[in-house]
Amino acid sequence: MPGSAVPLEVEGLRTTLFTRRGEMKAVDGLSLRVGAGETVALVGESGCGKSLSALSIMRLLPDPPARIVGGAVRLNGRDIVALSEEAMLDVRGREIGMIFQDPMSALNPVTTVEKQISEVLTAHTELGRGQARVRAHELLEQVGMPDAGRRLDAYPHQLSGGMCQRVVIAMAIACNPAVLIADEPTTALDVTVQAQVLALLRKLQRESGMAMIFITHDLGVVAEIADRVVVMYAGRKVEEAPVDDLFERPLHPYTAGLIGATPIPGAERAARLADIPGMVPPLNALPAGCAFAPRCPRALPRCRAEAPVLEEAGPGRAVACFAPGAP
Amino acid sequence: MALLSLRDVHVRFNTAAGTVHAVNGVSVDLAVGETLGLVGESGCGKSTLGKAILKLVPVASGAIVVDGTDIAPLRGAALAEMRRKVQMIFQDPYGSLNPRSTVGRSVAQPLVLAGWKPQAVAERVDTLLGWVGLPADARQRYPHEFSGGQRQRIGIARALALSPRLIVCDEPVSALDVSVRAQVINLLEDLKGQFGVSYLFISHDLSVVEHIADRVAVMYLGTLVELGGRDQIWRNPQHPYTRALLAAAPVANPKLARTRQRTVLQGELPSPLDPPSGCPFHSRCTLAQDRCRAERPLLRPVSSGAMAACHLA
Numbered sequence: 001m002p003g004s005a006v007p008l009e010v011e012g013l014r015t016t017l018f019t020r021r022g023e024m025k026a027v028d029g030l031s032l033r034v035g036a037g038e039t040v041a042l043v044g045e046s047g048c049g050k051s052l053s054a055l056s057i058m059r060l061l062p063d064p065p066a067r068i069v070g071g072a073v074r075l076n077g078r079d080i081v082a083l084s085e086e087a088m089l090d091v092r093g094r095e096i097g098m099i100f101q102d103p104m105s106a107l108n109p110v111t112t113v114e115k116q117i118s119e120v121l122t123a124h125t126e127l128g129r130g131q132a133r134v135r136a137h138e139l140l141e142q143v144g145m146p147d148a149g150r151r152l153d154a155y156p157h158q159l160s161g162g163m164c165q166r167v168v169i170a171m172a173i174a175c176n177p178a179v180l181i182a183d184e185p186t187t188a189l190d191v192t193v194q195a196q197v198l199a200l201l202r203k204l205q206r207e208s209g210m211a212m213i214f215i216t217h218d219l220g221v222v223a224e225i226a227d228r229v230v231v232m233y234a235g236r237k238v239e240e241a242p243v244d245d246l247f248e249r250p251l252h253p254y255t256a257g258l259i260g261a262t263p264i265p266g267a268e269r270a271a272r273l274a275d276i277p278g279m280v281p282p283l284n285a286l287p288a289g290c291a292f293a294p295r296c297p298r299a300l301p302r303c304r305a306e307a308p309v310l311e312e313a314g315p316g317r318a319v320a321c322f323a324p325g326a327p
Numbered sequence: 328m329a330l331l332s333l334r335d336v337h338v339r340f341n342t343a344a345g346t347v348h349a350v351n352g353v354s355v356d357l358a359v360g361e362t363l364g365l366v367g368e369s370g371c372g373k374s375t376l377g378k379a380i381l382k383l384v385p386v387a388s389g390a391i392v393v394d395g396t397d398i399a400p401l402r403g404a405a406l407a408e409m410r411r412k413v414q415m416i417f418q419d420p421y422g423s424l425n426p427r428s429t430v431g432r433s434v435a436q437p438l439v440l441a442g443w444k445p446q447a448v449a450e451r452v453d454t455l456l457g458w459v460g461l462p463a464d465a466r467q468r469y470p471h472e473f474s475g476g477q478r479q480r481i482g483i484a485r486a487l488a489l490s491p492r493l494i495v496c497d498e499p500v501s502a503l504d505v506s507v508r509a510q511v512i513n514l515l516e517d518l519k520g521q522f523g524v525s526y527l528f529i530s531h532d533l534s535v536v537e538h539i540a541d542r543v544a545v546m547y548l549g550t551l552v553e554l555g556g557r558d559q560i561w562r563n564p565q566h567p568y569t570r571a572l573l574a575a576a577p578v579a580n581p582k583l584a585r586t587r588q589r590t591v592l593q594g595e596l597p598s599p600l601d602p603p604s605g606c607p608f609h610s611r612c613t614l615a616q617d618r619c620r621a622e623r624p625l626l627r628p629v630s631s632g633a634m635a636a637c638h639l640a
Contacts, residue, residue: 045504146594160595190368190531192592195575199591217505220534220577223584243581261509262579263538272513273538276506279474 006074007178007211008034008057008096013071015049015056017283018064024283026052026066028235034179034211041226041243042215043258047280049235050215054181057213058098059088076178094124097172101184103164107156113140113167114152120174139170144200162193169200176208183215198224219262223247228316231255234281234291237310241317249326251319253296290322298323328395329356330493330525331380331413336389338375345600349375351549351607352389354626357493362519362526364540364557366533366572370596372549373529377495380527381415382406394492411441414486418498420478424470430456430481431466437488455484458521459514476507483514487522495527500535512539533576537561545569548599548607551626555633563631565640568592568608606638614639 015027027049034040042050055061057073059080072079075095083091092098100106108116117139118132127135133152140148143166156164165185172180182201186194202225205212214225222229222243229246231239231254239252250256260274278295281287287294293303302322310320338350350372357363365373378384380391382398391398393409401409417423424433431452438448456465459480470478479499486494496515500508512535518524530536536543543560545553545568553566564570571592578584594611597603606624609615618638626636 045506162595191533191577192368192571192575193595194577195589195591196593198577199589218577219505219579220584223579223581224577226581247579247581258505259579261505263534264579264583272516273509275509275513277510279476279507280504 005036006033007036007076008032008213009072009074010053010057011072011074013053013056013073014069015052015061015066016069017066019284021284025235025286026283027056029071030232030237031071032213032230032237032240034213036178036211037205037209038227039205039212039214039225041222041229042213042232043217043219043222043229044232045217045258045280047234047283048232050232051183053232054098054183054213054215058092058096058181059083059085060092060098090124093120093171093177094175095177096179096181097175097177098181098183099165099168099172099185101187103161103168103185103188104156106168107164109156112153112155113159116167117171117174120171124175135174136170139174140166142204143167143170143173144196145170160193161189162196165189165193165197166200169197169204173204173208173210177210179211179213180205181213181215184217185214186221187216187218194221201225219247219258231258234286235283236291236320237318238292238321239317239319240310245314245317251313251317251324252292252321253298253323253325254292256325257295290320329392330359330361330394331357331527332390332392333376333380334390334392336376336379336391337387338372338379338384339387342600347599348549348602349599350379351602353546353549353551354389355544355551355554357525357527359492360519360523360525361542362528362540364536364543365527365529365546366531366536366543367546368531368572368596370548370599371546372599373546374497376546377415377497377527377529380493380495381410381413383415407440411437411489412492413495414489414491414493415495415497416479416482416486416499418501420475420482420502421470423482424478426470429467429469430461430473433470433481434466434485434488437485441489451488452484455487458487458518459484474507475503476510479503479511480514483511483518487518487524490522491524493525493527495529497529498531499528501530501532508535515539533573534579545572548597548602550607550636552608552637553633553635554626555631555635559631559633563633565629565631565633565635566608566637567612567614567639569635571611606636 010032013030017024017026030053044050056068073081114136117136121127121132145151145166186197226243228242230237233254239255257276276295289304289306293299308320308322310318313319333353333355336353340347367373379386398409434452435448461480500511540557542556544551547568553569574590603610605621606619609619624636624638626634629635629640
């Protein structure tokens with residue numbers, strides 16, 4: 001298929017939470033493309049919809065209350081939104097892998113590391129138990145597990161958080177997926193371990209050319225790992241840009257606010273951090289017009305009445321704002 | 328005179344697996360009106376040290392002197408008086424507030440315990456809530472009705488109730504979103520300017536510590552490995568661990584992130600049950616020599632003007 005050069009293409013994805021307090025648009029028309037070997041960071045604060053976007057793409061939404069109500073998720077050109085759960089079992093782990101914030105709870109505490117990795121291999125490949133064990137050993141070495149041979153028969157509680165994350169990564173890449181979704185994979189780790197895991201993900205991506213979605217709230221991590229950045233606010237994409245452009249000239253006031261609120265070590269100390277007043281609105285109480293308007297220093301009367309749509313703003317850039325910063 | 332003075336403080340915990348040396352001989356002073364950042368990774372003993380200052384964990388040996396008074400023998404009223412001077416705010420503001428108490432009651436509690444009259448308590452609570460930027464009607468509401476950032480403000484209001492001299496801040500912004508984190512950091516700085524309170528600011532987030540601290544202490548495996556002014560530490564780190572920590576911290580600037588040298592610290596933190604001989608960092612240090620494996624380096628003045636515990640600095 002000619003269009004299959006893009007491993008992951010999300011178009012107009014809409015996910016709604018159906019709750020007693022009403023319907024909430026958790027993901028409202030998200031579109032993004034991730035090319036082979038490319039890393040797209042999905043950035044935003046708690047409740048902006050970044051994790052639900054990832055779970056929607058993986059078709060791992062808790063249903064009820066969450067359901068995909070529109071849009072397409074094309075994995076290697078094939079829309080997986082309507083696939084049966086049975087078909088998805090084959091897709092997950094083989095075509096698309098995922099790693100999570102808390103590696104301890106992503107692993108089965110009563111099963112050895114080797115069995116957990118081998119399970120992925122035997123489910124998706126023709127490998128037998130013995131071969132799977134050999135391959136699991138190779139994978140542990142590939143993800144830089146210290147003393148890999150001895151760790152094969154370890155249980156998760158015998159490993160540190162960083163080592164557990166390496167095991168989760170080994171499971172996620174076991175079948176060379178075209179797409180890897182990393183949901184805050186370093187948030188629970190110490191900085192030196194975070195640096196190790198980021199370096200590992202970069203190395204694995206160089207070797208395999210997988211496309212990666214990297215979800216984080218930490219702009220420092222974004223600067224370290226992303227090629228392109230998608231900024232989300234209240235379920236919507238408000239800005240998209242190549243990483244250098246985003247940090248140099250943020251167009252959306254929310255992006256500018258996030259950058260201003262992040263101290264940069266080594267820079268001259270500012271008297272105060274630029275904070276964003278107020279907080280992210282709950283999804284069941286979104287304001288009319290632009291969801292960011294009540295916190296926005298540049299809000300116009302129009303912003304409170306009408307929601308801006310995402311528009312192109314230069315090469316590779318888009319922004320949803322009536323009063324964007326100068327490009 | 329230093330507001331807080333720690334002299335060779337040791338904290339040990341006896342566990343089934345053996346004795347954990349959580350804090351292993353820490354000496355540091357904190358001046359009036361100063362913010363001292365205490366950085367290090369999980370398990371380095373920074374939170375334990377913070378708790379020891381409030382006498383929340385037993386100290387095995389060494390002295391902790393607050394405002395000229397050794398806290399070790401304090402009991403009863405004298406201990407209460409010390410705790411008036413030193414307060415603490417925590418990482419998880421929800422876990423540190425009673426969910427069944429209104430915000431007004433939680434903030435009033437230190438005042439009530441100190442014997443304030445009801446009328447004075449009510450006035451003080453209103454003042455405190457105003458200082459931390461909470462609406463007046465917050466008094467009657469419960470913690471679950473507030474966001475994380477607002478709950479941290481409640482915790483700060485309670486800590487301020489009795490006009491402390493020193494507040495131990497244990498990862499106060501780690502659980503908060505970026506924009507709210509900046510609000511709380513700015514609030515802490517405003518309060519410092521307004522009341523001259525000093526902070527011991529414990530955090531694993533180097534960019535936040537760099538922003539808020541006047542001086543910085545770097546901890547590794549229960550010991551201080553470097554202590555110096557903020558600029559000394561960031562511009563000219565002398566201890567290999569400090570350098571590794573700074574190199575690992577992500578920088579929110581993609582061009583800087585690409586160009587700076589990246590030396591990723593290898594290996595894992597050794598077990599505090601069985602700390603390495605000699606320098607606690609030697610097992611992960613690229614510069615380690617025979618002397619480092621045998622002899623524990625002491626914190627001493629080095630060329631940058633800071634203090635470092637390294638034979639090679």
